[in-house]
Amino acid sequence: MAAKSKPNLPTATETAKPAQRPTAATPPAAVALLPATAGLNVLVFVSGAALMGLEIVGSRLLAPYFGNSVFVWGSLISLFLIALSLGYYIGGWLSDRRPSRVLLNSIVIVVAAMMFLIAATAAAVCDAVVRSGFGEKWGPFLAGAILFLAPSLGMGIVSPFAIRLAAQSVASVGRVAGTLYALSTLGSIAGTMITTFVLIPSFGATAILKGLAAALMLAAVATFPFASVGAAVRGGAVALVGLAACMWAIDDTRAAVPPGTTLVRELDTPYHHITVIDERTSGARQLKFDRFIESAIELAPPHRSKSLYTEYFHLALLPKPDVSRALFIGAGGGVGPRAFHAHDPAMEIDVVDIDQAVLDVARLDFYLEASPKIRTIAADGRMFVRNAPDGRYDCIVLDAFTIGGRIPFHLATREFFELCRRKLTRGGVFLMNVNSALRGDASPIFQSMYKTIDEAFPSVHAFALGLQYGLRDQSTNIILVAVNDDREITPQAWQDLAQQYSSTSYVDRQAVERIIADLVTELPDMAAAAIFTDDYAPIETMRFENR
Template sequence: MSQKPSKSTAPEAENAAATRGTRLFLGLSCFLAGAAMMIIEICAYRLLAPFFGNSVYTWTALIGVILIAFSAGGYLGGHLADRKMALDLLGWLLSGSAVLTFFIPALHTVFAAGLSAQGLIAGPVIISLLLFAVPGILLGAVSPAAVRFYSLTLKDTHVGAAAGTISMLGSLGSFVGTFLSGFFLLSTFGVRSIFFGTAALLLVLAVAAFLLAKNTLRQQAPVILSGLFAFFMSWMTAPKPKPGVIFEHESFYHHIEVSERTDGDVTRRVLQLDSTMEGGMDAKTGDLILPYQQYWKLALLREPAKVGSALFIGAGAFGMPENVSREFPEAAVDVVEIDPQVIEVGRKFFKLDEHPRVKAHAGDARRYLLQSGGKKWDMIFGDAYNGIRQIPPHLATQEFYQQIADHLEPKGVFIMNIIAAITGPKAELTSGMLATVRKVFPHVEVFAVGYRRDETQNVILMASREDLKPLIQDRYVQQGSWQESLIKTHVPKGTVPHASYVFTDDHNPVDAIIARGLLE
C-alpha cells in the first residue's frame, strides 16, 4: 500500500526554499558590501590625491578613518539586529550607504579645495571623515546584522557556523573589490563613474532586501527616489573644466591634465599631474618654457660639451629629453615613467613621436635600473617628484642613489630637481637630500632656481665623481650666455643647513619632512 503524501510537505519545501534564498542573499550582501567598501577606499585615494598628494599621510588618514568607521559599524549592526529582526534592516543599511556613496563626488567637489589648505595631515583626515565615515559605518553594520539573520535561518543552532560563513564571504568580497579596483576599474573608468556604479549596486541590493522582507513598492519608493536624487545632485556638481584645458584623464596613478594658453608668439602647453605642473613646452616649436628645464644643460659644462646618452627619471612633458635629442641627434635618450598614460599623452600632445631616438619606458625607476643590466649613461636627470606634496620615498634613499652611480659613465653627472627651500625652516628637505646624495657622490653642487632662498622653489642638485668646482667657479663664461644664467644661481657651500641624518630604505622620514615644510 502506498502512503499519501503529508499535507505539510509542500509548505515545508516552500519554507526550505525561502530559507535557502535568504541565506544566499545574506551571503551575497556581505560579499558585495565588502567589495564595495574596498572599491570606495582605493578609489577614494585617487579622489584625494589631486588636493592632498600621493603621500603616506593620505593613505594613513583614509585607511584609519575607514577602519574606525568599520569598527563603529560592527558595533551598530549587532545592536540593531537584536532590536529589529527583519531583513528590511539590511535594506535600510544598504540604501543609506548607497545614497551617501552617490554624494561622495559632489561633497568632494565642494569641500576638497578648501580643506587642502589644512595641510598634509589634518586635511586628509577631515575630508575622509566627511566623505567616508558614515558610508563606512553603514557598510560595516551589514555583516553583524547578516550574522544574526543567518543564524535565525538555522534556528540559532549553528551561531559559530553563521559567523564564520558571513565573515568568510565579507573577506572574500574585500579581496575581490581590492583586486577589481586596482587591476581593472581604475584603468578603465573614471573615479566618479566608479563611485556611481558602486552606489547603484548597493541600491539594487537594498531593493532586494526590501522585497525579501515583503515591503511594498510604496514603502520602497522613498529609498529609490533618494538614490536617484543623490545621483542627480552629484552629477550636476561635476567640476567644470578649467580655462585652457584641452585634455583630462584619470589614470591609475594620476589625474592628468593638459592645458594651453598663448603668450604673444609662444603657445604654452603644460602637463599637470594631480595638483602639480610637471613640465611644458611651446606647442609650436617644442622649445622649453619652464626655467628649471634648462638645467639639464649643466651636463654640458664639462669637456667635451656633449651628451652621448641620457636617462630621464620621470617624463614631465618630455621637453627635456626631446631638447637633448635635438641638440645631439645621435644621442640615445631613455625616459622611464611610472604612468603609461603619461607616455600616451606625450605622444599625442608633446611631440614624443617626432623624436625616434627618445625611448619611453613605462615602469618604476628602481625596477628599470635593476633590469637594465650594465647599461650606463653620460647623464641621468631625476625629475620623478610630484611637486611640493610628495616624493616617492624609494626614490630618495642612499640605496637608490647608489644605483644611479652604478649606471653612470665614469665622467657622468647626476642632476636632480626637488621642490624645497635653500635656507630657513623649509630647507629641511634640501639638507636631507643633499646629505644623502653626498653619501654616494663625493662632489655635489646646489642651484636655486627661485629668488628668495627661504621660499619653496625648484632646487637643482648636480652630483659627480669628479670635482665640479672648476666647471662652475673657476671658469670664464660669456655674459648673457646660458652658462652664465645657470652658474649665477649656484649656491655656495655651507649655505644649506647641515642634516644629521641620511635617507635609507630602512629609515626614510621624507613624508614627515614634507608635512613639516607645508605647515611652515
C-alpha cells in the same frame, strides 16, 4: 476521599527544550527576488566589495588636494578601521534589539545614498578643508572623516547584523559567523582588485563611486522583503528611478577650465588625473597631474619650456660635454629629453616613467619627437636602473614626483644613488631636481638629499633657482649635480665650463651662464639632516613648501 487533581506541569523533556531564537527567514508573506539566506549572503558580499572599493577610490578623491602621501593612506586606513569598529558594535547592539531584515536592507539603502552624496560633494569638501588651513598632514583625515566615516560605519553594521539574523540557534552561531565573515572578506578582496586593476584604469573617480553606490542599492532592493508582489514592483520601480536620477544628475568631476583656456586632453590613469590645457592669452600649454602643474611649454616653436628649472638639466653637459647616452627618470611633458635631443640629435635618450599615459601625452601634446634615438619606457625608475647594464649612461636625470611634488622615497635613498653611480660611465653626471628651500623650516628635503647623494658620489653641487635674486628661505627648485669622478669643480671652473658650452637647442650659452649664477657656494649647517636609506627615508613627512 477524592484524589486532588494535579496541575499540568511541563515534563523533563519539555523543560529541556531550548528557547527558540528569532530566525533569519523572511516573514512568510514577504516577497523578495532571492531566498532569505541567499539574499543575506549577497548583501554581505556586495557590502564588503563596496567598502574596499570606497577606500581605494577615496585616495583618488583626496589626492588632488592633499597628494598621495603616507598621511593620506594613514588617514584613510585609520578612518575605515574606526568606522568598522563602531559599525560592528552598533550592528551587534541594534540587531539584538530589532532583528529586522527590513531594517538591515534599509540601512544599506541609506549607505548607497550617502555614496552618491560623496560623488556630488567630494570636491567642495576637500576644497573647503584646504581653504580652512588644514595641510597635508591633518587635512586628509578631516576631509576623509566628513566624506567616508558615515557610509563605512553603515557597511560595518552589515556583518554582525546579518549574523544575528542568520543564526537559527546558539549551536550554529560559529558556522554562520564564519561563513558570513568569509563572504564579507571575499567581497572586500573582489572590491579591492576590481577597483584597482579594472575600474580606476578605465573610469573616473566619480563614475566609480556612482557604480559602487548603484551596486549596493541594487543588492539592497533585490533582497528587500516586500510585503507583497505589488509592493515589490512599486519599490523596485522607485529604486530604479532614483538610481537613474542619481546617475544622471551627478556629473563626473571634470577639470575646471578658466576663461581664456582650452582643454586639450583629459584622462584618468592608475597614477594620475591628467589634463592638458592651452592658455590662449599667454600662448602656453600646461600639463597638470590633478591640480598640480607638472610641465609647461610655449605653443610657438621651438616650444621652449615655461618651467625654467628644466633648463638647469643642461648643467650635466658642462662637466660631460660628450654625452652619448642619457637617461631621464620621470617624463613630465618630455621637455628635458626634447631639449637634449635638440642639443645633439645623435644622443641616445631613454625616458622612463611609471605611467604609460604620461609618455603618450609627452609625444602627442608636448612635441617629444618620434625619433629612434628617443626611447620611452613605462616602468618604475628604480627597477629600470637596476636592470640596466653597469656603465651604460653618461648622464642620469632624476625628475620624478608623486602627486603634489613628493619624491618617491625609493628614489631618494643612498642605495639608489649608489646604484645610479654604477650605471654611469667614468665622468658621468647624476642630476636631481628637488622642491625645497636652502634653509629654514622648508629645507629638510634639500639638506637630506644633499647629504645622501654626497654619501654615494665624490662630491655634490647645488644650484637653486632664484638664488642670485636672494631666494634662500623660500621653497624653489634645487638642482643637485654629482659627477662620477674625483675632480674638484670650483665656482670658477663652472664658469669656465659655461664659457665653453655651445648648443643648437634653445638652452644657449647665455642661458647656461645665467644658470651658473645660481650655484650655491655657502651651504647651511646640515648637521641635523638625515641621510636616507632604504630602511629609513621619511621624505613624505618633511615639509618642502613655506607656510
